[in-house]
Amino acid sequence: MYFTLILALDILFRMKLVVVVPTYNEKGNVENLINSLEAVFLKISGWDKNILIVDDNSPDGTAKIVEQLSKEYKNVHLLLHRKKSGLGAAYLAGMKEAFGKLRADAVIVMDADLSHSPLYLPMFVDQINKGSDFVVGSRYIKGGAIPKNWGLHRKFLSYFGNKTTSFLVGKKNLNDWTSGYRAIKKEVYEKVVPQIEGNKRFRGYTFNISFAYHVCESGFTTSQVPIKFTDRTQGKSKLGLEYLFHTPIFLIHIRLNKLFKV
């Protein structure tokens, strides 16, 4: 009786975590990802753990695999869009569903291609438990890494892109502004999203930079955990060239705003 009561109270007061994963043509990765996440969930206590896949009607049938797995795992959810509308839109729709319908207290956003190892998940939850509002998986702090086999141009763009961003936005508390592996508390979502959702130009990498910038500007407690980013082995990258145009525009905009405020 006493044990049942404790169990009931535990379930009632447990915080809810939703891992939000945007997918487009990830049939070679999604099952592996979901199985790995379910295994890692067993190492995280005190949270009700869930997965939300946000698929843009991938032609390769990713959603079918997720639907099948959601019968096996009751904590797997699918948000299916009719057409491809970009990574930024998928993040926004995923967070809206997670914090709204699924009643999440915190969300962890990650890629489906296993470049973001599910094994790092407990580190993010640990930081949230310790009081962080926003946690970034960083490749540019001690213990983090980018793939050795990346071409020089990609290494250069990623490393100096992040350094330049830190300098231009005038914030030194984050080292990896473009990282798509992050934990976000509900308070952060509610404050930041109204500031950025109208701007359709900021998708993908620029979305991540502008989201992180507004988190820092709003005075939330941020922290970083080191991640070793690995290249995908299945499927193709959807990373386009849009960020080469949109990111500098965003950074110039922020810089000019700051100059005119002074």
Ligand SMILES: Nc1nc2c(ncn2[C@@H]2O[C@H](COP(=O)(O)OP(=O)(O)OP(=O)(O)O)[C@@H](O)[C@H]2O)c(=O)[nH]1
């Ligand atoms: N729903 C949705 N997901 C997307 C879209 N574009 C990319 N994704 C997903 O977003 C995640 C990141 O995309 P990737 O193509 O891996 O991009 P990246 O990790 O920045 O680049 P790589 O290092 O080359 O893999 C993956 O899980 C993709 O399947 C989109 O338009 N809609």
Ligand SMILES: [Mg+2]
């Ligand atoms: Mg990737």
